[in-house]
Amino acid sequence: MTELLDAIEIETGPQPAASVIWLHGLGADGSDFVPVVDALDLPAGPIRFVFPHAPMQPVTINQGYVMRAWYDVLSTDFDRRADERGVRASQQLVEALLAREKARGVAAGRIVLAGFSQGGAIALQTGLRHAERLAGIMALSCYVPLGASLPAERSAANQGVPIFMAHGTHDPVIPARLARESRDLLGQLGYAVAWHEYPMEHSVSPEEIEAIGAWLRRVIG
Numbered sequence: 032m033t034e035l036l037d038a039i040e041i042e043t044g045p046q047p048a049a050s051v052i053w054l055h056g057l058g059a060d061g062s063d064f065v066p067v068v069d070a071l072d073l074p075a076g077p078i079r080f081v082f083p084h085a086p087m088q089p090v091t092i093n094q095g096y097v098m099r100a101w102y103d104v105l106s107t108d109f110d111r112r113a114d115e116r117g118v119r120a121s122q123q124l125v126e127a128l129l130a131r132e133k134a135r136g137v138a139a140g141r142i143v144l145a146g147f148s149q150g151g152a153i154a155l156q157t158g159l160r161h162a163e164r165l166a167g168i169m170a171l172s173c174y175v176p177l178g179a180s181l182p183a184e185r186s187a188a189n190q191g192v193p194i195f196m197a198h199g200t201h202d203p204v205i206p207a208r209l210a211r212e213s214r215d216l217l218g219q220l221g222y223a224v225a226w227h228e229y230p231m232e233h234s235v236s237p238e239e240i241e242a243i244g245a246w247l248r249r250v251i252g
Contacts, residue, residue, distance in 0.1 A: 044077025054150025145169035
């Protein structure tokens, strides 16, 4: 049985009938996006936000320093940096979180899988392969990991899932070019991607938060 990650949970009202599982970036933790909840103009119905803490592990490009990470980053060369074992291990950890939300009475079609940077990559990795249709996938400042395996592994149930992707045009960590290539890959596979670019670095802007709120109201409102 897959372990359940520790997480921070925020419920905007009693007995939530919708959930957002939001994955943080490399070296951060689940508290990173907690302040964003108050900045969103949320739908009227109560929502449970789940902000899990990634496992602690050494990260190669950071001299092996142990930090919270969804997978190892092997190289600054994006063609060689995918830690497939780590990506797939985190996919299973997130699947366990999805299963828990369903066990708590939230239907798959009322769950949004979201993430920033590494967390966004894992949101895409997991959501596009999940066996039941989700409410949406939100992928911020990230890219599609293991893209070559996606055509064979993707789930037909989520072929039409709404996907929100956003990226900074001046991102020095994950180049905007890479994110656009991921967007184009998803488009070629028939996914409907709502694409947003902002004049920022590897971060989240107020305009982006406003767009996220509007998108959330559409997919789970």
